[in-house]
Amino acid sequence: MKDWFKKGSPWIWLSGGAVTISMVMVLGLVLMIAYNGLSHFWPKPVLEFEYQLEGQASAERVIGEISRSETMTAAAMREAGFHVPEDQAVVVRHLIKRGNRDVTGQDFVWYLEDFMSNKRFPEDILVLERLQWGDFYGFLREFVIDGEVVTIGDDARRAFENTLQETSQLVREINVIERVNIGDVNFRMEQLRRQLRGLQLNETISDEQRAVLEAEVAESRADLDAQYAELEQRRNELRREVSRYAITMETMGGQMRRIPLNNIVHAWRPNEMSFFQKVGHYGRSFWDFVSGYPREANTEGGILPAIYGTVLMVLIMSVVVTPFGVLAAIYLREYAKQGPLTQLIRISVNNLAGVPSIVFGVFGLGFFVYFLGGNIDQMFYSETLPSPTFGSPALIWASLTLALLTLPVVIVSTEEGLSRIPRSIRDGSLALGATKAETLWRTVVPLAAPAMMTGLILAVARAAGEVAPLMLVGVVKMAPSLPLDGNYPFLHLDRAFMHLGFHIFDVGFQSPNVEAGRPLVYATAMVLVFLIVILNLTAMVIRNRLREKYRSESD
Template sequence: MEKPAELQAANYDLVARDTKSVGAYVKSGAPYVWVTAAAISVAFIITVALLLLTAARGLPHFWPADLVQATYKEPGKEQQHLLAEIRSSEEVTTARLLNAGLPVDEKQPLYDRLLLKIANRDLGGVDFRYVLSDWLVERSQPKDATVLERMEWGNFHGFVVALKEGDKVVASGEEAWKGYQERQDRVNDLRGKVRDIEKGKIGAVNYDLERLRLQQRRLELDGKTPERNAADFAAIEAKRKSENEKYEVLRTELDQLNAEMGRDALVMKTVDGQEVTLPLSKLIQGYRPNDMGLFPKIGFFLGAIWHFVSEEPREANTEGGIFPAIFGTVMMVMIMSVIVTPFGILAALYLREYAKQGPLTQAIRIAVNNLAGVPSIVFGMFGLGFFVYFVGANIDKALYQEGLPSPTFGTPGILWASLTLALLTLPVVIVATEEGLARIPRSIREASLALGATKAETLWKVVLPMASPAMMTGLILAIARAAGEVAPLMLVGVVKLAPSLPLDGNVPFVHFERKFMHLGFHIYDVGFQSPNVEAARPLVYATAFLLVLVILLLNLSAIRIRNKLRERYKALEH
């Protein structure tokens, strides 16, 4: 049935008056929706831009860039021959160059300055150098220009001359390059066996010998002597002898492998004509970027990234990989999550379900909220003073007297770091869990009690399952904050280079007392403590990008669990 004309006119008139009134538009809430959407969009754009920036600055480090052979002719100085990788380019004013003492033309307003990676740090003292593009002449990209990645001293740039086996030359020129690839693979296989023996088998022997030493020390502290307790000391001595025999066998095998690794060498010639003999045992890989196509370069790029995330660092953390830092970060976050979740949930349960709501409870809530605003370095000082020097020292006195004066738990380690960050993130879990408990209707609690359930059963089987998504939200926020913290960790367990992981094959397998590496501290160390700034800069961006990905992966895992819990208990809310 059609509405009367008078009623339709009234409706149109009403809409016109509401849209013309600014106050009515504001009261409708629409502006706040748009402002919120704009803020979220800006935050999302900034986040994506940050990720793209770190990726753009860090990932090109792993790309096999072409080598440029050129002559550098600086006025008033002897010309130099260079074989280098162009890392970056920037425009510099003439005034700035004149202040630096360079003989540039004052009539030219700008110069293009290049950052070159010339490598060969053991020969020239530096592996990066700034040059002016105008003075870098006679450029070419020779196909046989070779890059060698070394165990130390960084990369080597040059041309292959010969391949030697012992003192005998087995190939020269292009044949030497072809033979090098096969022999380098052989050396890398031997290096893997050496690493397994040193880190695995010999490490296990040393670990067992240290445990035997501590067992003997324990017997001495208990007042036992070799004369009165000969059987106990004889058993320890027999085990020690067995371990020493194992070590001698492994040492012999290790010496043989090292001798086989040192058999071959590669003779290289630098761009200025100097010949250098490089043992293959000191090399990791070699490649010719100017002779590589697109797909081989992509394959090399992906392989370099894999090595970066799976290997240990070298050269003061400016070379190699960051696997120990990734492992330490993930393990610390997991231990922290296991600790903070139950304590946060129990505290929220007490404040919301058991505590009498009054001034005292309100004061506790205010204290919890204020705790979230305490600087993280304060938590680090507390962790060092309480967990390390008080709790850890007393644990050593009670359980590890045989190890004193060398501390076991009375020194910074991954357990104390996890506990410190658990305290740091505890307010987040408490607040999120309490908000989740407050959302559950009182009628659901009353219905459970009316059916004969006790209060504890109601909380355990009804309330907590329904509040579990809020608990996971608190855990997500805790993970996001803890994974990126650095300041407190510098006091309670993180180190520049950890000799071993907190998790290995030696009993008890998980070593909570060990120090560990962390991605956040690795970024700080490489960025501000590295002796080779130019080599470290791209690694800072690459590590930062990886840290964001690790945090994102941890959060996505927690979000997935939260969504499953939310769907599972969604029907109970209606």
């Protein structure tokens, strides 16, 4: 046993065990997030049952999906007001997603297993995903055109399925007109308004020149007004067309509710779907999630703006932090005189890495947004004041704040990479007649490139998941437009943006409907993890190629 300890075998096993436990924990966390996130898009069977508590005169008819089940102690349920027999120790309860929030006011309700009876899965139950008020569960009874009942029964089902495809196409066309076409016209109108305001404030031009330029602006404004009127007319025509159609649904309480087709996103009958139909529904739902826009206080719809904002912020942050971090590390390692001052700078850089991220957010708000952005508005965008352009939280300030946050990581990694380059390589280059600058940029820096990429990988991993500083310098709950679009200059750094991390926080802790947002928290977290992995893998591939290209003795 003494020899075993002297050889260090226990520490080898201890290290291996710690690595194994860490890997299992990380894998378990990823699998948990993936399971809870991906299972949300699978069409679950819809249960119909009768629920009657002791003392109730009649049973309640309930229709919905089983969201999750729990085993509770009978004592806890008695304290909650339920009558449970004294000889019973535990009670099973189910959280039923019954939808129909506009009818019942509450779409998630707990039901006790002991009081549920006559369970069945009717094939004719229809589930509707709506633009407003969440999902709807019920039975299709009538198909309505212009307020008149046209067909009922099976004929109503066929008419509904055929017409829903047409109305969905029209609704998509309406969305394109509103988000793209009308958005472009509004953007150009705002540019003209700024231009006109600038002419009015410009005192260096004569009145005649100002009148000519104002006439040109007015002519352009008239053309845009005509385009806007044409688009608005087309949109109103499409709205009138899709508003003609509706269906009548029977709820679990026997009520009849009329639902317009323009409020329906998707419709399916989960209890009669085959496996391959469910797979197709799953793929379509997941694609709508990653490519759609959020709605219903972020508890419904997609996360495309959040993905856009996260990727753009990380890319801009990487472009900013890499040259500054690399140049700072090169100066500290290669040019600065090694002494107390340099050592103090290194200590400050290392300590900067431990500063809480919210402190960087406060600094970014005070320096970047109010001071730097406010002065930019005063000098270059005075025609827009008092409405700020760069003097408000925006994508550029969030990127710069995170670049400052991750700068110590890049500096330390680059310095370590430079320190690993043998002195003999530098001396050999200088002996062959190269200058110090040539030796540095053509020999030393390429050999240290893998270490620089390692610092960038660590910076991306940290920046992509940060939320606290972003809440002060640019991230918002709902962004009216994407920071990247088809309008010049295409990348709008002055716009606020959405972020996957903040979206998770908002849905998980600020949502008015916690149960509806719970699966979206896991799904968004899964997308964020996947996005970070993709960004890191890209950086790793670049690093490995550089390492192979510039392999040296130090490797």
